[in-house]
């Protein structure tokens with residue numbers, strides 16, 4: 001495995017390996033969720049590139065850019081064990097040099113859910129992902145369904161901008177007790193981690209009600225919300241039932257319906273989701 005730390009060197013490498021690269025974009029502090037994306041990438045291309053870049057343009061002014069966990073040495077070990085060939089870890093100054101002024105914006109689908117509580121977030125995500133696609137020139141890029149809206153936004157961008165690559169979405173990897181793996185889990189205290197289980201429990205409660213035949217979104221929302229409201233350390237950001245492709249609101253649920261939620265536990269904002277009819 002090699003580490004490439006400049007945009008110019010990455011572009012040179014990409015020129016030599018055009019048509020052979022799978023890309024896994026990350027912000028580092030790698031965990032088993034990221035490793036599952038890397039293993040999928042390994043199956044899909046001769047060369048696996050993982051980008052590690054805590055992208056400043058997707059963080060709001062009051063968000064956790066400075067406290068976002070970072071550990072490149074540990075990341076190298078996780079990536080190597082998952083069969084990665086190249087870590088691409090550029091600096092912010094290299095990605096956004098003096099005079100930088102170009103941004104890519106996907107519209108309606110970014111306005112609600114995480115987009116509503118993090119204004120400008122998806123503009124930063126689509127900008128950096130488009131830049132990574134241009135720099136690394138992958139034939140396939142792998143994303144996790146934990147960031148469900150992000151995946152839908154990227155699919156929209158790729159379609160709308162005629163980007164010539166395949167986008168693959170991978171299932172959420174969870175701890176044994178249900179907590180979705182997330183780099184930000186590292187910032188939870190022991191009691192906060194216990195409280196954070198309310199996200200997966202809320203999903204479980206809604207799925208159980210749906211499995212018993214409940215299809216009213218108002219009713220399913222009540223069931224899911226009750227679990228969050230019982231958890232005193234948790235503050236709800238949103239809990240929504242949506243169409244999985246357009247993210248449009250629904251009144252009646254079916255097996256394809258997306259349940260997505262974001263909850264604050266202490267200072268940490270966590271997200272989770274499920275498709276009601278999927279395992």
Ligand SMILES: Nc1ncnc2c1ncn2[C@@H]1O[C@H](COP(=O)(O)OP(=O)(O)OP(=O)(O)O)[C@@H](O)[C@H]1O
Nearest residue numbers: 026027028033143144146147172173181182183184
């Ligand atoms: N538990 C998980 N299962 C599957 N994919 C995941 C999981 N967690 C993150 N990913 C995916 O890994 C990629 C990189 O995400 P990122 O580096 O932001 O990690 P993260 O753990 O989601 O961090 P954050 O604390 O920002 O939520 C994204 O495509 C994301 O959806």
Ligand SMILES: CC(C)(CO)[C@@H](O)C(=O)[O-]
Nearest residue numbers: 025026027055125128147
């Ligand atoms: C896709 C991404 C790497 C862009 O910075 C980030 O949003 C993430 O880690 O999900």
Ligand code: BAL
Nearest residue numbers: 027058059121147150
């Ligand atoms: N996983 C999405 C990156 C972020 O929260 O900014």
